[in-house]
Amino acid sequence: HQGKIGVKFNVGTDDIAIEESNAIINDGKYHVVRFTRSGGNATLQVDSWPVIERYPA
Incomplete structure (x- = not known):
């Protein structure tokens, strides 16, 4: 992941x-x-960068 x-x-x-x-x-x-998961939904945040959200298609 470099x-x-x-x-x-x-x-x-x-x-x-x-x-x-x-x-x-x-x-x-x-x-x-910070990583959270609820079913297929997930969020990832590093330091104070914006939260990245991922939802299944």
Whole structure:
């Protein structure tokens, strides 16, 4: 992922992926990563970057 964070999870029939493509996290600093999931819906946030939301198609 070249210094970026992503999550992949299975909802029974499909794998769902969510990635923060703007925040670089391999810079030697501590980061706060928040991941929530409810069924197939998911959110991912790194530090104070905007929350990324993912909903199944």
